[in-house]
Amino acid sequence: LEExxxxxxxxxxxAHIGKQPGLAKVNSKVASFLxxxxxxxxxxxxxxxxxxxxxxxxxxxxxxxxxxxxQTKIIFDGITLFNxxxxxxxxxxxxxxxxxxxxxxxxxxxxxxxDRAGGVVNxxxxxxxxxxxxxxxxxxxxxxxxxxxxxxxxxNTLQLMFRKxxxxxxxVNNDNKSKKENSFTIxxxxxxxxxxxxxFGNNGDxxxxxxxxxxxxxxxxxxxxxxxxxxxSQISNQQQFGGAFFYSKSWKRIGVTNFTLAHxxxxxxxxxxxxxxxxxxxxxxxxxxxxxxxxxxxSSLKMEHHFPTSKKQSWLLGLxxxxxxxSFLNEVKLSEPNVNRINGYLKNNISVSKSISIEPGIRVNLxxxxxxxxxxxxxxLILKLFKHCQLNxxxxxYNQFLVENPIFDSLGNTYYNWGIADEFFIPVVKxxxxxxxxxxxxxxxxxxxxxxxxxxxxxxxxxxNYKTTDLNIVYGKNKSIGxxxxxxxxxxxHQFWIAYTISKTExxxxxxxxxxxxxxxxxxxxxxxxxxxxxxxxxxxxxxYVYGSGxxxxxxxxxxxxxxxxxxxxxxxxxxFKAKKYRLETGVSVLNVFNTFNVRYNNFFxxxxxxxxxxxxxxxxxxLMLKLNF
Numbered sequence: 001l002e003e004x005x006x007x008x009x010x011x012x013x014x015a016h017i018g019k020q021p022g023l024a025k026v027n028s029k030v031a032s033f034l035x036x037x038x039x040x041x042x043x044x045x046x047x048x049x050x051x052x053x054x055x056x057x058x059x060x061x062x063x064x065x066x067x068x069x070x071q072t073k074i075i076f077d078g079i080t081l082f083n084x085x086x087x088x089x090x091x092x093x094x095x096x097x098x099x100x101x102x103x104x105x106x107x108x109x110x111x112x113x114x115d116r117a118g119g120v121v122n123x124x125x126x127x128x129x130x131x132x133x134x135x136x137x138x139x140x141x142x143x144x145x146x147x148x149x150x151x152x153x154x155x156n157t158l159q160l161m162f163r164k165x166x167x168x169x170x171x172v173n174n175d176n177k178s179k180k181e182n183s184f185t186i187x188x189x190x191x192x193x194x195x196x197x198x199x200f201g202n203n204g205d206x207x208x209x210x211x212x213x214x215x216x217x218x219x220x221x222x223x224x225x226x227x228x229x230x231x232x233s234q235i236s237n238q239q240q241f242g243g244a245f246f247y248s249k250s251w252k253r254i255g256v257t258n259f260t261l262a263h264x265x266x267x268x269x270x271x272x273x274x275x276x277x278x279x280x281x282x283x284x285x286x287x288x289x290x291x292x293x294x295x296x297x298x299s300s301l302k303m304e305h306h307f308p309t310s311k312k313q314s315w316l317l318g319l320x321x322x323x324x325x326x327s328f329l330n331e332v333k334l335s336e337p338n339v340n341r342i343n344g345y346l347k348n349n350i351s352v353s354k355s356i357s358i359e360p361g362i363r364v365n366l367x368x369x370x371x372x373x374x375x376x377x378x379x380x381l382i383l384k385l386f387k388h389c390q391l392n393x394x395x396x397x398y399n400q401f402l403v404e405n406p407i408f409d410s411l412g413n414t415y416y417n418w419g420i421a422d423e424f425f426i427p428v429v430k431x432x433x434x435x436x437x438x439x440x441x442x443x444x445x446x447x448x449x450x451x452x453x454x455x456x457x458x459x460x461x462x463x464x465n466y467k468t469t470d471l472n473i474v475y476g477k478n479k480s481i482g483x484x485x486x487x488x489x490x491x492x493x494h495q496f497w498i499a500y501t502i503s504k505t506e507x508x509x510x511x512x513x514x515x516x517x518x519x520x521x522x523x524x525x526x527x528x529x530x531x532x533x534x535x536x537x538x539x540x541x542x543x544x545y546v547y548g549s550g551x552x553x554x555x556x557x558x559x560x561x562x563x564x565x566x567x568x569x570x571x572x573x574x575x576x577f578k579a580k581k582y583r584l585e586t587g588v589s590v591l592n593v594f595n596t597f598n599v600r601y602n603n604f605f606x607x608x609x610x611x612x613x614x615x616x617x618x619x620x621x622x623x624l625m626l627k628l629n630f
Contacts, residue, residue, distance in 0.1 A: 031044045095163055130157045253308070407461070
């Protein structure tokens with residue numbers, strides 16, 4: 001996708017869907033027209049795409065086509081990210097100013113992508129402007145965002161970006177119908193920095209150095225008072241840093257070779273205290289606390305060579321070395337492994353005819369701690385049925401060696417830790433994807449239907465042993481099946497799209513009382529999304545609506561023990577003004593216009609008497625923004 005530039009008669013290109021199996025290419029700049037916080041525009045646009053779970057408002061990870069937490073790989077400029085959100089879900093871990101394009105591989109992708117059993121979100125950073133210097137300033141309810149662009153010589157660009165949240169406390173009422181005290185407060189301080197230097201050589205070579213880092217300090221306080229008092233306080237410090245050096249060498253006769261050296265790490269330190277007080281004195285009041293340190297890092301060296309393309313075929317060869325290190329310390333200390341693995345892949349794109357394209361590939365992984373080869377064959381097939389209609393088919397095996405395991409305490413509360421597969425304690429996850437889809441693209445309209453069936457074996461999770469300080473580990477598997485429907489239409493300069501997903505995700509673990517498949521926590525049968533952008537340049541009006549049939553964790557918050565559906569309606573109004581030396585942009589968004597009660601995915605806490613306190617999903621939230629380009 002080309003970099004998005006708004007002009008007096010700007011055309012807003014939202015996304016490309018149906019070109020390849022399981023792939024959606026999104027122009028992230030479109031998010032600036034949509035309702036939502038300018039501090040997390042990536043979530044604003046991705047939550048409206050088919051196959052990406054919007055219900056539950058999970059912002060730290062993306063649940064794609066039934067994938068569990070940690071099974072979707074997030075890549076930014078070649079850097080592996082382990083968290084895309086912050087304690088405040090309105091603030092994303094990736095600065096919107098640095099994002100250019102986003103590729104969402106929901107399943108069936110080929111061998112050039114690996115290391116996850118679910119999907120891949122590949123984010124490309126902007127290259128900047130080497131013609132002139134410039135700056136951007138954005139202010140909204142959450143934070144201040146600044147960016148400067150320096151032209152270094154004729155072919156190089158340096159970009160610096162900085163964000164800082166306001167240091168205040170904000171409160172969210174979980175249930176405005178309650179006459180008793182029931183509150184959730186957050187005190188957050190968020191800071192992040194980006195630096196990117198990129199340029200071009202005289203012979204067609206390209207390079208960039210991309211660095212990023214963010215700090216997220218937060219204190220939660222949850223109080224729920226009915227007849228009894230339930231309170232939870234948590235202090236968390238999250239640090240995520242990453243960097244990549246990329247160089248593309250263009251050879252005269254043998255193609256193009258890309259080299260990427262990257263490193264990233266995520267460290268989370270948290271302390272958690274829970275208090276339960278029985279006003280009737282029928283049970284013993286208690287106070288418990290815990291401290292957790294969880295860390296994960298990845299260093300990688302990758303070489304990818306694109307051979308010269310012939311009339312009938314093209315070859316891609318890749319080699320890589322990856323090092324991962326994890327740590328987890330609680331009352332129970334897990335191992336702190338440092339493991340290397342070697343990978344290689346070969347892909348061949350064969351043009352059988354003008355209407356038939358076959359793309360076989362093979363990926364090989366060798367974890368040095370296991371000393372076993374893992375072969376992952378994959379196959380994509382594209383058939384152009386006629387001029388505007390295309391059929392896509394894909395299948396493949398997907399191994400995952402770095403696993404985010406859930407840990408359940410004796411009360412059912414969930415924590416997560418990253419672990420490295422060793423085939424003894426933590427097995428290597430094996431996923432199998434089957435994808436098929438058909439799309440029709442004509443007259444500024446797109447219709448796409450895409451089906452998927454995905455299975456995962458060798459899943460693992462931990463549970464506290466209430467008699468000892470040990471962790472019990474259980475193993476299992478899951479399966480997902482579903483259909484995505486997508487319709488997009490441009491009418492003059494206005495654009496509208498509708499996405500609908502019907503799916504089922506089930507799991508089976510060895511500790512289930514009945515050894516039958518059960519609904520997974522993130523399973524949702526139906527999700528419908530609609531959005532529209534009305535372009536009356538320089539005024540833009542947009543709306544979006546999401547309906548989800550609900551997640552099973554919402555049952556415990558319903559008086560009838562029924563699943564609570566998810567619904568949210570948002571609106572936004574944007575005004576843009578362009579002068580000779582600057583551009584002004586201002587607007588207002590209203591999120592959850594009707595203040596509908598929704599339940600967040602996996603954001604609740606249980607006490608010793610089985611009472612549960614929780615954080616409500618986003619309530620009625622107006623946001624204001626101002627942006628200057630000069």
